[in-house]
Amino acid sequence: MITNRLRELREQQMQNATTPGAWTQEGLGKRVGVSRQTIIAIEKGTYNPSLELAFKLARAFGVTIETIFTYRGDEHEP
């Protein structure tokens, strides 16, 4: 199972940002070349991004993939 800190990171950027609208869901989508709905779905956990999109997102935030996404191997335990 994969979880992510996309919303958290995006909101950090929104606060520090000089250009308004640059880090909205739509702005981020344009930045990494996907639709707004795709960003929403990933933030919500509806599905996981492709490896390529994961790279683009990591690059957009200037961090590694592992900083945004966390993989837990165990499928069951709470």
Added chain:
Amino acid sequence: MITNRLRELREQQMQNATTPGAWTQEGLGKRVGVSRQTIIAIEKGTYNPSLELAFKLARAFGVTIETIFTYRGDEHEP
């Protein structure tokens, strides 16, 4: 575009390995829960793995995703 060092890393493991067959394409496939053909296709570059499979592969080799996979943003230059 995404490239990977899967074959390189796998062959390193094959040399250092104690258990034969553990790091063959089939062995690696079983280890990360995909078919042998999937490993072949990724090594060959036919397609990119899902983010989840990328995590499993990184974990299998004990490295980060960025160690195995490299993303180049520029689509054109040679």
Added chain:
DNA sequence: ACTTAACGTAAAGTCTACTTGACATATAAA
């Protein structure tokens, strides 16, 4: 010569990431 292990390839099918389009809600500003 025969067998076995490892690698490669191709076809058809399933599942999911991602798209477009349309409609709904909340908040803040004019």
Added chain:
DNA sequence: TTTATATGTCAAGTAGACTTTACGTTAAGT
């Protein structure tokens, strides 16, 4: 109150990741 911005949701379609099955090759061992 109206307008604009940002977020959320649903539906139908396309593309790509992955599967199973099956057959072919090459090198090593016996």
